[in-house]
Amino acid sequence: MSSKLLAFGIAAIVSAGSLKPTSTSELADYFQTSFGPYAALMGELKGPTQVGSAPFLAQTNPAPFGNHPYVPNTPIVTDVPIIGQVDGAEIFKYMGNLSPYMPNPSGFGVEEYPLPPGSNITQMYMIHRHGSRYPTFGDPVPVVYFHTRISELLGNGTRFTGNLSFLNDWKYELGTEELTALGRQQLFDSGVLHWFNYGRLYDSSVPLIARTTTEARMLQSAENFLNGFFGPNWTQNVTLEVLIESSGFNNSLAGNEACNNSHTDRGYVGDGVSTQWRNKYLQQATERFRQSMTSNANWTIEDTYIAQTMCPYETVGLGYSPFCSLFTWDEWLGFGYSLDVSYYGSFGFGSPVARALGIGYVEELVARLLHHYPQPDDDSIAVNETLDDNARTFPLDQTLYLDFSHDTNMVAVLTALGLTQFAEFLPLSDPPLNHQLITSHLVPFAGRLNIEVIKTSRPVLAQRSEQPGDSVYESTGDETIYVHMLMNQRTIPLGRSIPECGQRDDGWCELKTFIKAQKENIVKANYQESCFGDYPVPAYGNITSGAI
Template identity: 30%
Template sequence: MVGTLGVIWAALSSVLTLASWPLFVPAHDPFSSAHDTFELQKSWGVYSPFHAVAEYSPPPQGCEISQVNILHRHGARLPSVSQSEDILSGVNKLQSVQVYTDSRLDFMNTFVYSLGENLLVPLGAMQSFESGENAFRRYSSLVQEDDIPFVRASGMSRVVETAKNWTAGFATASNDVYSPRLSLILSEEGNDTLQDNNCPNAASSHREMNQWLDVYGPPITSRLNSWAPGANLTNDDIHGLMMLCAFHTVASVPYGYKAGSPLPFSPFCSLFTPAEFESFEYSSDLDKYYSTGYGGHLGRVQGVGYINELLARLTASPVVDHTSTNTTLDSDPATFPLNRTIYADFTHDSPLIAVFGTLGLFNTPKLSTTHPEPTRGWRASEMMTFSTRMVVEKLICDQSIRGRGVSNAYVRIMVNEVAQPLTFCGAKETGPRKGLCRFDAFLESQSYARHNGEGDWEKCFI
């Protein structure tokens, strides 16, 4: 029962804060019957609930997994302090209006805003628990009594609780035979490869997001102001209210929700069309691309420390890094062991995006701030949902794959179950060995990390 108690504890720790909330389900469905409400969830960008983008593909015949590294974003949460301020601005303006001209705003007459800030919500706890269960079922052959997952988390409470729920799910799936624990919590006040606050000169994405908001926001702002005469909503208020649709929805999901079931949508969602949410989703794409992504000044370098830790684990050799690693912790076998088959690290969205860039994943040309490319490969709702996970598998394949005398070790990377192409290290793009990169070629491809960001790290401080 250790695992079950673990997830209930973490879920209740949020429920105690949320107990007084009213649960909102729209009295009418603003979307046509042809519109898939599950698709709506996927248009909230980085606030989208986790969904597998593809079905997991087992290793090709002749290959066995020998090591797994999981880098995991925290589960669904409440808004941050700054997000709460943006949300409340719009809510207060709407509630200052005496008469609404559209019935979709009538719920505001009795609405009481009572969301807290930053905490993991029950849906986030359940997402993490299910992720831990899946990890055990998929990789149970790697687990032994003296070799259970080594688990770390960045120090913010929602990340710590996500890690604890993951270990609870892992234990439950094993019938409590294997009960990993959260072995290390990294302080966010110092060097922390699971946080993105170590580079003072890093870029902000506010300018790019505002440029896009100036394109898609005005028609929505005009419409809502016509529904609420005198509210004087701004484009920023619209962005806050669209965020509230996502946050209010994930916070209203009760404990016991089954993955794939319809969510109890917040009535704020009914204020916007599916096409408008697609525009809102693009704001997340721009946010991550121009902050710690490829378009952000000093974005990629913020993932170097974690990648050098990953390379150390894959090669069973000491960490070599002069960027964001904590050298005291990484040089101690108790806090950075090199003899485990499963490692799980829990983090935030921005550090994970930086890691993608350091690795070379999702390499995308510059994103327009006025005209989204419909076929773009950089979509936050696919690569950075709540509870996103990147999994790096090391595989050992029989000699027939490469021939005698050639290394038979390979690397494969999944992001939300999608096997990444890894063309930067020679992986095939089709066929049964799709996405398999020779181990030595993968190591060679990570020269940016192995050379400490090739001078970019120093730019963080000058």
């Protein structure tokens, strides 16, 4: 489908400055923000959005857990005792893309420094994942059908005993496709945080355009963030541009939709690998489940994995889940790794299409940094040329760029940016020590990537002195502009992936060097062949560059 297709089909008014209309009919389709026909699409799967049952933690919260010290919920209950748990550790930091938001707890191997005196952040580019959500019809793990599986077993005479006895009366109470209340809070809180961090970059004299997609949770996320950033009258400060998220539409915030091979086995190399890992780490758990049932012959490892996945979903939707304590600490570490290998193989450097999925955003980032419209080669059109060739829908003079996307797309963007720090092969034997592609550190619910452009009066020393009072600047040199990249509030050391940036202890990279590297990465995506080529499905491990 042509990349010139416009986003359309939704029907409410959100506007700012000179874009303010007098009626809905006068508003461009891509600035209309109530739910439309693309709000609940997931590839070719359709399903209505649905809010789950209201939580009732005051009644259902089982804390305190025996002799476990009582910790008030805030608002969800994550202080669940786990067999084999390390003191102070928490399983919700190891739930991959289903983890509630947290700043990266361990960082990316570089120091965090304050801004040098006399330097200034001149621009900030943000790409933000939606907040905690209910399960979707497109999830690779069919959580939405788990209640059918339990009802089938109960109907066949199976009864659950011991720790599983709650399943005899359990009801599925989750919604579908939408943000949970926690998800709305995460985005609002993030908006407040970003206001404190970057509020002074907002220029009220320039109408600000923020972008999201047509899916319900994407609209909800953008609106809650903007409410936190600007307040309840945010529509007076920013216009929300809504891009169609549906198969065949070019959309840099959902790059899979226009990439044919991302919808085939070529685009899901990680899924099969994740299944192999589950079959290894969940053997003992599956046997425990079978021992707590009568007539349990048909209970599978896949059933066990879905039960484990219920824990993060019920927690972010209802506040607490009895499924969490059914698994040991090592089994939760295994759960996190099952998502790491899945994302590595399908959206990271182990995928033949990953760079292609994320390269549209990289093309737009380079264009914004250079203050001109994207200029992709004819065989590398990963952007919507209509929207990205128009000052009204792709402004070039903003100091803040606020985009909202998905976890899969964001991992693909990191791959397209050439961040080889996350390229280490993830074997099925055991997780490598200190591996970097940890999905809970990269794309938890409400994860965010911030790219700061920093102007300094002179070059900043690559190795800053630890002595108080020492200057951080080189003794000579001219004004210099740097890029500083943060993932979930922790610095990504650009020199670790882009050697030309240098091995700086602040992780920065000179802007001209960064742009040059990204222009080269656009070519490395091999967009046309990766997305539309008729090549064999690669075996896991055969692709290590993120492109065919």
